[in-house]
Amino acid sequence: MASPVRLYQQEMHDNLGFFPTWLPGDRIEIGDAGVLERGRFRRMASLAELGIACEVDTSAAEQSVQYTSTQGTRIAATSGAAAALARAEITVEFSREGAFVFHATRLHLRHLQNRTAVGDEIVKAYKKAKWDKEWLLVEALHTAERATIIVSEDTSAGLVLAASTQVPIASISLADPKVNLTVASTRGKVVHIIGGKGLHPLYSCLRLKDPLFGAPSVRPVLGLGVHGDEPAFSRPGINELLNS
Amino acid sequence: MQVYFSNSYRDFAINAYFLERFVEEEISLYADQKTDVWSVAKLERYMSEMTGFVSVIPRRETEKDPGAYSPYIGYELNLARRARVPRLLFVDELVLKHHQLDFPEDAVPFRPETHDSDKIYHSKAIRNFGRELETAYRRTRVFVSKEATVVTGEGKHLLAAAQDVAEILRRERYAVALLTGRRPGRGLDDIRLLEALRRAELCVFLLGDRISDAHIALAMAHADCIPSVRLQFDARATDSNPSISGVIRWRAPADMLSEFAKQVASYEKGLVRPVDMARESSPTDAARSVGTMEWGARDENKWSVEDGPALIRHVHPNFTFVRDEVDRVRAQLDKALGRVDGREGSMEICNLLYDGVRRHRFGYETEQRTGTMGVQSIRTPQQIATHKTATCIDAACLFASMLEAAGQNPLIVVVAGPEFAHALAGYRVRGEPAWDNRSIGDLRGAVARRDAVLFEATGAVEADAPVGAETAGERHGKLLAFMDAIEAARRMLTGSDVNLKHFVDVRALRGSNSR
Secondary structure, eight states, X not given: OOOTTHHHHHHHHHHHSSEEOSSTTOOOOTTEEEEEETTEEEEEEEHHHHTOOOOEEEEEEEEEEEEEOSSSEEEEEEEOOSOSXXXXXXXXXXXXXXXEEEEEEEEEEEEESOXXXXXXXXXXXXXXXXXXXXXXXXXXEEEEEEEEEEEEOSSSEEEEEEEEESSOGGGSOTTOTTSEEEEEEEESSEEEEEEEEEEEEEEEEEEEOGGGTSXXXXXXXXXXXXXXXXXXXXXXXXXXXXXX | OOEEEEOOTTOHHHHHHHHHHHHHHTOOEEBOOOBSOOOHHHHHHHHHHOSEEEEEEOOOOOSSOTTOOOHHHHHXXXXXXXXXXXXXXXXXXXXXXXXGGGSOTTOEEEOTTSGGGGHHHHHHHHHHHHHHHHHOOOOOOOOEEEEEEEEEOSSHHHHHHHHHHHHHHHHTTOEEEEEOSOOTTTGGGOHHHHHHHHHEEEEEEEEOSSOOHHHHHHHHHHHTTOOEXXXXXXXXXXXXXXXXXXXXXXXXXXXXXXXXXXXXXXXXXOOBOHHHHHHHXXXXXXXXXXXXXXXXXXXXXXXXXXXSGGGGGGOOTTSHHHHHHHHHHHHHHTSOGGGOOHHHHHHHHXXXXXXXXXXXXXXXXXXXXXXXXXXXXXXXXXXXXHHTEEOHHHHHHHHHHHHHHTTOEEEEEEEEETTEEEEEEEEEOTTSOOOSOOOHHHHHHHHHHTSEEXXXXXXXXXXXXXXXXXXXXXXXXXXXXXXXXXXXHHHHHHOTTOEEEEEEEHHHHHHHHHO
């Protein structure tokens, strides 16, 4: 069965090229092995559990992002009195399933460093029947210092956020640590994380190539222009997640 | 009043600025449309027919010379001085400072960064020049239209070549006078020869290895600025492209005749009128139009813009220019490039290839119209080197060729947005699997993970304004540093209004084609 939040997953993948973690608060780690089910990564094992060493590199570069679904989302802010500490309300209305708001600050990329060595070890694990050929390996993810993720699971839903801030509410990120956001009310079915800390909201994964798991065969001679060092992995596309 | 406009085609902004001044002063200009043929005979023809000569000489800095300028413009200026045509020269202040004696004292300096503040000064110079032309008398050259004189040096191979040259001229409806063999004792006193040269509309000189009477005849024609094609036999010639002074060195008669036919066609072609064009559109459009090369695209240059995979036919890892560039990088790194793995290794190779292209100082231009909807011409690496010009797709295919020759996994990406399409070059890091899905999301993810690196390919060629998503400030000396080219491509790729039109993974595509 397809994920009920296809729009969120499709558009976030288009925007950043990573699979959005579902549920957004799920803790996915590099080196996790698992399968995709209804748009969700279901962890089955990890490299650590299999005794495979996993080196992780964290990018020094950081970014803050703000995405809203191209369809079905309306955000309105109402400011309070012009006091030093302003109080405001932010109303988020959704008119379709999967419509979303994704704000994150200080996103860092982490990725698997020793991919080739890990690939070799996974093949060995498979031969010892410790690795399932359907499993995917999480090899990169984004960590967010703070994130607000709101996704509609209904064709009509919404919520109201109460904010206390010293900066104009219209210009700020909903993941800004200077803004203290709380949920004032909700309507319909909405999955939300407001100002969540240390989330892993985006990930990408690899799968070992099928031929490695097939019946023993002589690999064809591919001729000029094809590397003899073809990678052991293939990369699943977004459709695999959407149709899982 | 007919005034020839000599300019550096690639400096659109500077040319547009001066065209605007000429529009204001109502002085019409004639310019040679940029083509892939350098014809000195054509220039000599117009130097003798024009009543005035205007040249805008911007700097084209090199690593060794911050005040360098185009040698082609320099040659045009020398021709104008030899032809004694009234002139107006606008010379970049820095060029003038570094090469003061290359220019006559009446050269007018300009500062490209702040030329707007000198508008009044430049307009005044143009106005005065206009007055000078109105009052000056210049005797035009007297010749018999469609008469050609072919002067041949000694040697059977030259005589045979002269017959073929004469035949090409006859087919262009020229009456041909063939002057062959030695004319002993006459030399510079050969007045009949001089008159034959002066009477002809066009002269052709076939020169052998040794100094001959034909060389003396050429010297006479040269001094008199008589339109001349100079064909020099040279057993060591590697191609038949004309030098800046117009000498066409040839070894194979067929190559020489092919180039000669191009020279005659170019000679016959008229000039364009950029000031009139500027009035009808804008000075910038006029400058761009004149500076966009018209070149003879062959079938193998053509690409249907909807056919992404067909781009692979424009990736040429075995072309000489490509191999030379890759060999240079191999020598620099002193290792087999095909064995270089990982992000850092691929980045180093690509950076060196990029810097290698930068040093050639090719110029950027937009695509010429092919006359067929949905079809675009893509230059081969050799044509880029010859034309010293590249479009974004030319540059992307050139880098793909070099990266493939260096054993890497080249990518060509074409993105499109409102009112634009643009090509980027890049590579997939060795060890990163090719993607089955090739959406813009997949590409964005790969770039974020550094599994793929894209860069603004035109950053390695000179452009006087941003071409892709780079800022004006990032282009130093009209070029982008490699890291800025990567950042510009990232900006372009992550733009909210950008769609992925084509994604070509050269290695993966060749692999699937060979299965």
